[in-house]
Amino acid sequence: MEQPGLGLEPPRVGQPSAAEELIPQAPTLSGLRDAAAGCRACDLYKTGTQTVFGEGGEHASVMFVGEQPGDREDIEGKPFVGPAGRLLDEALAEAGIDRKRVYITNAVKHFKWKPQGKRRLHQKPNAAEISACRPWLDAEIALIKPTILVLLGATAAQALLGRDFRVSLQRGQFIERPGLPLMMATVHPSSILRAPDDESREIEMQAFVQDLRRLAQRIKGS
Ligand code: URA
Ligand code: SF4
Secondary structure, eight states, X not given: OOOTTTTSSOOOTTOOOOHHHHOOSSOOHHHXXXXXXXXXXXXXXXXXXXXOOOEEOTTOXXXXXXSOOOHHHHXXXXXXXXXXXXXXXXXXXXXXXXXXXXXXXXXXXXXOEEEETTEEEEOOOOHHHHHHHHHHHHHHHHHHOXXXXXXXXXXXXXHHHOTTOOHHHHTTOEEOOTTSOEEEEEOOHHHHHTOSSHHHHXXXXXXXXXXXXXXXXXHTTO
């Protein structure tokens, strides 16, 4: 029990509610998006410009899950529209996957950053932020019912497959878990952008495209 005046838990009046409490009954995609726009379930709403919800077809068979919006995404309000998004577009095109046929979202829906000079430097979301934001991802999965979830990078992979999951050891494999669609984890497009030189960037890009080709094979006809 909360006991005001004893220095224990402050009363919850005026406190942000958990994301679950904001999710409408039998939501539509736009209903979910509208509800998420007002989310204050963790502190990231204070530093992010807006909630960057997922985008794509409501009946998409593939859902890509990134980490969190970056600087451009925060401003435009759409996922993967900055440099990492351009790289993802390129890789999808090379693998023969139409971006318009997939749904793209993030594990965390506000941009986390710290100032560095005039720039906003990306900061990794922590476990509490990832779990505060999880109900939105679960609601997207429940609504869209993708055949395959593609987890881009360690944050998305560990959010769905557990903290011990290592993308480097199991990338490109199809993974089954009860209660979830079939999953494949691969690298995050930003990691390819961070490659130290052109040659290694090209090698990493080809490995990424290779993972996406396996995905394309698997979804053929679905
Ligand atoms: N990186 C992500 O993980 N998601 C985006 O939307 C953009 C960059
Ligand atoms: Fe809500 Fe997620 Fe934004 Fe946190 S990051 S305020 S949980 S939408």
